Amino acid sequence: MVHVMALVADEVGVLRRICGVYESRRYRVRSLTAGPSGHPGVLRVNLAVDESPERARRLAAQLARLIDVISVDVAEAGRAVGRELALVKVVLPAPDRRPEVLQVAQVFRARVVDVAPRSLVMELTGDTGKVDAFIRLVEEFGAVEVARTGVAAVRRGERVLAGAALDRGREESEDGAPPAVAAGAGTPGIGTGSAMEAWAAGAGAGAVAGGHGAPAGVVRATG
Structure with a gap:
């Protein structure tokens, strides 16, 4: 790039x-x-x-x-130096999957900005590769909605x-x-x-x- x-x-x-x-x-x-x-x-x-x-x-x-x-x-x-911010919402099939999602968020240093009984919204900042990898992982837990700012450099x-x-x-x-x-x-x-x-x-x-x-x-x- x-x-x-x-x-x-x-x-x-x-x-x-x-x-x-x-x-x-x-x-x-x-x-x-x-x-x-x-x-x-x-x-x-x-x-x-x-x-x-x-x-x-x-x-x-x-x-x-x-x-x-x-x-x-x-x-x-x-x-x-290029970085972008992403807001990632994960809708869980069951509330008991939340700890797994939070573990992934902790590894990527994503911050939880909204919590509902069956959904989480997380904020992540990093290069494009990091954001892509995070999204791929959390997609395994349920439906995902993503809003990305694009790269500032x-x-x-x-x-x-x-x-x-x-x-x-x-x-x-x-x-x-x-x-x-x-x-x-x-x-x-x-x-x-x-x-x-x-x-x-x-x-x-x-x-x-x-x-x-x-x-x-x-x-x-x-x-």
Whole structure:
């Protein structure tokens, strides 16, 4: 799995436009999550894709062409920390099966958040493999209903997606992969500043590190 992480303007229709990019080009997206980034007016979007790193970087470059996209980064699973939350309800055929379910929950460090005479709702946080394994086990005890948030991810190490200028300006990323993509750069290379700084200055997502509406190029996530 490869993680594609983006900062985007919090505008109506931005998720529809992102979905349009990967659907039209048939990228295999396992999950999409979106939420506050810590910057006013900016969302963080995480795509977990079942693609090669090359295909994932191509997706990032295509996303960077969207006017709403401020900055994009790509990290393979080993270079990112990814977690998701799941709420799992188990409806038991008989109340005496509850201790068995609770034993499984204890092994996986799942937390019971609701109890009824013949059902349990448990909360579990972990990587996708852990959540999948837990669901497979509790399915043996009865009917299961699952609600999953999808994967949220951040890159390991000091490098950040836009934001503060940590080691800004190096031409190669620490892992040798192409640097993060920021919308609006005129040519491939290194931007003159962080995408978020340009956004804060009022340039807008499409004008980061270049003229408004210029072709997307490549600039790194800071750090």
